[in-house]
Amino acid sequence: MSARAVGALTRAAWRTAKSYRVSFVLSFASLAVTIIPVYFVATALQPFMASVIAEEGREYFGFVLIGTALLTLVATSLSSFAAAVSGGLSSGFFEALLVTPTPLSAILAGQTGYAFAWAVARVVLLLGAGAALGVDAHWLRLPEAVLIVFAVVAAYAGLGLVAAALVVSFRTNAGVPQGLLIISTILGGVYFPTAVLPPFLSPLAEWLPLTPALRALRQCLLLGYPLSAVAADFGRIVIAAGLCFLGGAAVLRWSFAYARRAGSLSQY
Amino acid sequence: MEAPGQTRAESRREPAGEPPLVRVVELWKAFPVARSFHDVLRQPFHSQPVPAVVDVSLEVYAGEFVGLLGPNGAGKTTLLKVLATLIAPDRGSATVAGHDVVRDAASVRRVIAPVLANERSLYWRLSAQENLELFAVLLRLPKAEIESRVADALDVVGLGDTGRKMVGQFSAGMMQRLLVARALLGHPRVLLLDEPTRSLDPTAAHSFRTFLREELATRRQCAVLIATHRTEEAFELCDRVVVLHRGRVAAEGRAATLGDSLLGFRYGVWTLEPNHPALSEVIAEGRARRVAVRSEGDGRWWRVDLEIDGGDDAAPELLRSLVAAGVSIARFERVVAPLGELIERAIGRSVRR
Numbered sequence: 001m002s003a004r005a006v007g008a009l010t011r012a013a014w015r016t017a018k019s020y021r022v023s024f025v026l027s028f029a030s031l032a033v034t035i036i037p038v039y040f041v042a043t044a045l046q047p048f049m050a051s052v053i054a055e056e057g058r059e060y061f062g063f064v065l066i067g068t069a070l071l072t073l074v075a076t077s078l079s080s081f082a083a084a085v086s087g088g089l090s091s092g093f094f095e096a097l098l099v100t101p102t103p104l105s106a107i108l109a110g111q112t113g114y115a116f117a118w119a120v121a122r123v124v125l126l127l128g129a130g131a132a133l134g135v136d137a138h139w140l141r142l143p144e145a146v147l148i149v150f151a152v153v154a155a156y157a158g159l160g161l162v163a164a165a166l167v168v169s170f171r172t173n174a175g176v177p178q179g180l181l182i183i184s185t186i187l188g189g190v191y192f193p194t195a196v197l198p199p200f201l202s203p204l205a206e207w208l209p210l211t212p213a214l215r216a217l218r219q220c221l222l223l224g225y226p227l228s229a230v231a232a233d234f235g236r237i238v239i240a241a242g243l244c245f246l247g248g249a250a251v252l253r254w255s256f257a258y259a260r261r262a263g264s265l266s267q268y
Numbered sequence: 269m270e271a272p273g274q275t276r277a278e279s280r281r282e283p284a285g286e287p288p289l290v291r292v293v294e295l296w297k298a299f300p301v302a303r304s305f306h307d308v309l310r311q312p313f314h315s316q317p318v319p320a321v322v323d324v325s326l327e328v329y330a331g332e333f334v335g336l337l338g339p340n341g342a343g344k345t346t347l348l349k350v351l352a353t354l355i356a357p358d359r360g361s362a363t364v365a366g367h368d369v370v371r372d373a374a375s376v377r378r379v380i381a382p383v384l385a386n387e388r389s390l391y392w393r394l395s396a397q398e399n400l401e402l403f404a405v406l407l408r409l410p411k412a413e414i415e416s417r418v419a420d421a422l423d424v425v426g427l428g429d430t431g432r433k434m435v436g437q438f439s440a441g442m443m444q445r446l447l448v449a450r451a452l453l454g455h456p457r458v459l460l461l462d463e464p465t466r467s468l469d470p471t472a473a474h475s476f477r478t479f480l481r482e483e484l485a486t487r488r489q490c491a492v493l494i495a496t497h498r499t500e501e502a503f504e505l506c507d508r509v510v511v512l513h514r515g516r517v518a519a520e521g522r523a524a525t526l527g528d529s530l531l532g533f534r535y536g537v538w539t540l541e542p543n544h545p546a547l548s549e550v551i552a553e554g555r556a557r558r559v560a561v562r563s564e565g566d567g568r569w570w571r572v573d574l575e576i577d578g579g580d581d582a583a584p585e586l587l588r589s590l591v592a593a594g595v596s597i598a599r600f601e602r603v604v605a606p607l608g609e610l611i612e613r614a615i616g617r618s619v620r621r
Contacts, residue, residue, distance in 0.1 A: 263299045266354045
């Protein structure tokens, strides 16, 4: 993959985004406004939630903060590839990129680079705001947290690539990113632990990469566990990441070959 | 396929010993037809593909301009997209600078520069210079050369003074020039142009054609394949034209020669008396055929288009006889046949064959 090409495409998207100055500033401001009500609601619910979340953290605010932060990255992983391909195909920009010697992998990484960078910036802001509001976290466990995040992002990015493949082949993502995001939000333990789910839903929740990822992430950051203590969950996420990402990349490659045969690669 | 009375060698520049930069051999491409939901349910596995390119063969050499003509849906854009590696052919082969468009697509992309996309394929919120800098990286130009290559490309298309202006503030013509500048960045050997002057006013289109001819074909020795609907492009710019109809090559040759062979030798006579007996007489004698008569200028003058048998050899004698008979003639000149008519005749002839 050409790092120069990825950087150049990401920079172009960044320059475009910051040229809309009001929208750019407001998007940061809205993030700060969102976190404050969450803090007060979480503090109010603390007495009721403390025992329920005990396995993953002591404070409900920290629990929700980690869930929201990871969901931000998961949402980007699921939707950004399909959005980039869809926008690029409808404008003709993708066609202009595909006839350059830059490989497809670098084009896709560059086209989504800004979305991921922006998601990471939001996560950093969220965690910074959480720290400022006094969240009780073990920040020394950040390296372990980064590994877990990286693996779960890779897993969902693989599913995002499948959604992009659907756009390339059929001009629709068939609601895959939205559907997976809703299911992951409800069953993955973003706002409440999966222990409170009805028994028939619990096995389903465990199949989602987000569930073990959130559990491991919270145990590292909120309870200070080392990576070895969450090895079982981490291993599951790494396997899911490998399978989903390689599978997604293969499906996407096949979809481009199909679109070249069907002549639909450059139809707007 | 040659035009009648013309050999293949006459109809193209064929540098001795140099292989063509573009070689298309018996190329076929068919597309599935979009079917209604009802049809899919009734016959889920019955697919009737529609041919877009049928058994097309052509070659384009360095420094040569070849025009692709034909009505909408003739297969021009499909052919260009096959060469741009965006569409995979069903049968036959296409090579660019010796690289196969299917098996060696990455190498093809290093030597081609398609101008197929529209203005929306630019970053409108970035400057022209920033747009080109981005593509310079994507085209893998050395970092040290990017600044000078971008400046050169902008200068070449006449946008040197507006490089820092946001593309969204450009006119359609300027955007079209920027697309060409983008294509020229990588010093391509083959250019694929799909109606490059469609957004330009007549003056801009004329200077753009001059630029294409001088810069691309003469100076850079690019092979250029251009799909066009414009008469001027076919006749002034192209060394050769290929008329496509329903995906097949209906005719091929120099546009002017094709025009002569398909439409006859056509001359315009500017006169005050379109119905002068002397004019009627030459037509009655079969020395010329009246093709069209239309009012010109202030309404007093008329242009009578004649097809004269024998062409330039017979025209002086016919003119002399008209003047001698007292027909007042202000102008008498060879006229270019309308492109639409040329295409129609070429298609008609190929269908009859």
